[in-house]
Amino acid sequence: MLRQFDVIVVNDKFSSEDSIEPPFTDPSLAWFFVADINEGLARSEAEWILITRDSLNVDRNFLNNLAECNGAFPMADALAPRIKTLSGEFKGGWLLAQKGGFREIPENEKMRYVAAPNPAVAAFSRRIIQRTGKVDTSLPPDFQLADYTLRMLHAGGRLFSIPYLVIEETSPAKFDTGKKEFNDGCIQVLYKSLGLAESLKFAFRHPGALKALFKNRKK
Numbered sequence: 001m002l003r004q005f006d007v008i009v010v011n012d013k014f015s016s017e018d019s020i021e022p023p024f025t026d027p028s029l030a031w032f033f034v035a036d037i038n039e040g041l042a043r044s045e046a047e048w049i050l051i052t053r054d055s056l057n058v059d060r061n062f063l064n065n066l067a068e069c070n071g072a073f074p075m076a077d078a079l080a081p082r083i084k085t086l087s088g089e090f091k092g093g094w095l096l097a098q099k100g101g102f103r104e105i106p107e108n109e110k111m112r113y114v115a116a117p118n119p120a121v122a123a124f125s126r127r128i129i130q131r132t133g134k135v136d137t138s139l140p141p142d143f144q145l146a147d148y149t150l151r152m153l154h155a156g157g158r159l160f161s162i163p164y165l166v167i168e169e170t171s172p173a174k175f176d177t178g179k180k181e182f183n184d185g186c187i188q189v190l191y192k193s194l195g196l197a198e199s200l201k202f203a204f205r206h207p208g209a210l211k212a213l214f215k216n217r218k219k
Contacts, residue, residue, distance in 0.1 A: 002047050002126070005029040005063055008040030011054040012141070024060060037135045037144065049129060051145065053120040055173040056083065062167050066123060069165050077128035077157035078149060080117035081165045086172065093117045093161045094146060096194075100201030101186055102146065105161060114161045116146035120173040122159070124152075131155035140177045140185040150193035184212035 007022075007029060014020070014035045022031040032040035037051060048070060052058055062081075069079055080093035093114035094102040105114060119142045132152045135144050149159045177185070183202075187209040191199040203210045 002045060003028055003030055004047055006044040006046035006049045007058055008032045008034060008037060008051045009054050010034060010037055036137055047126050048123055050123045053173050055169060055171045056121055057168045057170045065165055069162050073160055076160035077125050078159045079123045079165060080114050080159055080161045081121050081167045083118055084166050084168045086169050091118050100205060111162055113158050116149050119145055121167055128152055128157040140181050141175045142177050142182060143185040143189045147189040183209040187213045
């Protein structure tokens with residue numbers, strides 16, 4: 001029988017030699033503390049896989065809420081939780097911006113499908129992970145899950161945002177990505193899954209990213 005959840009906790013400084021104690025244990029879930037998301041995916045066997053940065057609080061209440069959402073929305077292959085920051089703000093998933101690139105959903109947005117989750121957290125069904133494959137970890141961490149969920153669309157999966165599925169910060173979920181690296185990663189993700197027209201819309205506002213696009217287009 002499959003476990004209900006596998007929790008992949010990501011920190012670039014984790015080592016496979018580290019012995020990290022999970023916050024709690026349960027027969028229905030397993031924990032993987034990794035620097036590379038794909039290491040966790042290779043070991044995962046659960047029906048649902050939660051990918052989260054270590055700056056977020058995965059507790060029993062959140063997982064119970066996630067389980068209820070899984071049952072209530074069977075048409076969703078992946079879920080994009082909202083993050084309640086330390087300052088009390090809410091950060092949610094990403095939509096495709098009309099002028100190119102991504103924009104975060106409004107704080108009071110209703111249930112809806114989104115293009116990408118917040119870069120720090122997402123939950124995927126095992127069936128869609130089997131269709132989509134590995135995460136492209138050559139991209140900046142800000143865009144690894146965005147790239148994955150756009151690729152997931154081609155595998156027939158959809159990402160759903162539910163306002164009351166909320167996970168809390170324990171420390172600021174910041175990525176050490178400079179502006180140039182951020183723009184370069186964004187345009188590569190857009191080109192890979194949505195084609196040249198969508199990436200050129202972004203390049204019109206960020207022309208410096210064109211170099212990264214043409215340098216990496218064959219790969």
